[in-house]
Amino acid sequence: MTADVSIRNATKVFGAFRALDDVSLDIAAGEFIVLLGPSGCGKTTLLSILGGFVEPTSGTIAIGGRDMTHVSPAKRPTTTMFQDYALFPHMCLRDNVGFGLRMRGMARAERHEKAFSYLDLVGLRASSAKKPHELSGGQRQRVALARALAVDPDVLLLDEPLGALDLKLRRQMQDELKAIQKRVGTTFVHVTHDQEEAMAIADRIVVMNKGRIEDVGTPASIYMRPRSLFSAGFMGEVNFLPAKMRGTAANEAEVETALGRVALPASAFVSGVPAAGRDVTLCIRPEHFRGAGASVPTVSLGRGRITGSAFFGTHHRCHVAADGTVLTAHLPQTDNPEVGTELDLRLKADSIVVLQDGAGV
């Protein structure tokens, strides 16, 4: 089963503190949505509102077209999977996975069959007689997932479920989680503060900050075309270059930066081309600098001097100083950037994104 979710103007106030501030979001049935943001931004509060553990101060929640705003957690078509798994230590895996089914009065044979099929889904059928303490962290996490899915929720809510795992296992479990979600087709809403995790698993990422939604989109669209400075900065490394709008022509606009005047295509301005005189910020990903000799259409920010360089395997990460501004540039693995040498600060024109301060969704 699967269902769409509609959140309308959800606000949650704790005393004088606005943990969630007028949040609206539509989630399609079968989507894998990741709520991403720093600690305290309201991710868990939003997830708890979906699960029914927290009631919104105002606003509404509908699941599968039915208003759920004041419905108790047990009566919602949702299941929440927490980071600590909460498996029953004295029960074997089959009984752990079948526990929710027993609570719903399902007959023994049917319950066992279903528990086995979900253990199969997570690759643990052969271990069904084991107890949780006989498993690794990743295996326990899979059992918790099987148990959560066995009760056929329309929407599975996951609160930092991979938070307790070490990095390598975490990356492996992300791939498994995504593959399982695609197989079962259940709507997943997953909370994390890890940008790489969000990119690894999400159909769409919801970037949150201070109780509000800053950006919503596919991993690629948020990375390449962020709609707020916060979103650009949270989704990986970025150079922010302040600028002032100058003239605009048909499909182009000129901006003045500390590194000189630059003509940019109108498409670089994510929320439209602002009027002359307005302050804007150019967002430049470090890997978008192209060395000399690149044959693609380029924008030039003049020349800079390399003040630091470190080899990261896939690329060299360099600091480049130009006219009092220090930029970060990732240069190809095969380059040999040396500190003290000069670098052409050239970019593909369509790789620059220009945002107005205070922009967002």
Ligand SMILES: Nc1ncnc2c1ncn2[C@@H]1O[C@H](COP(=O)(O)OP(=O)(O)OP(=O)(O)O)[C@@H](O)[C@H]1O
């Ligand atoms: N029951 C509560 N009473 C008072 N304040 C609360 C309550 N629950 C959450 N808050 C506050 O609301 C803000 C948002 O909390 P929330 O748990 O949603 O953040 P989060 O983005 O999930 O952060 P984290 O990643 O640290 O879990 C925090 O500042 C938190 O202290």
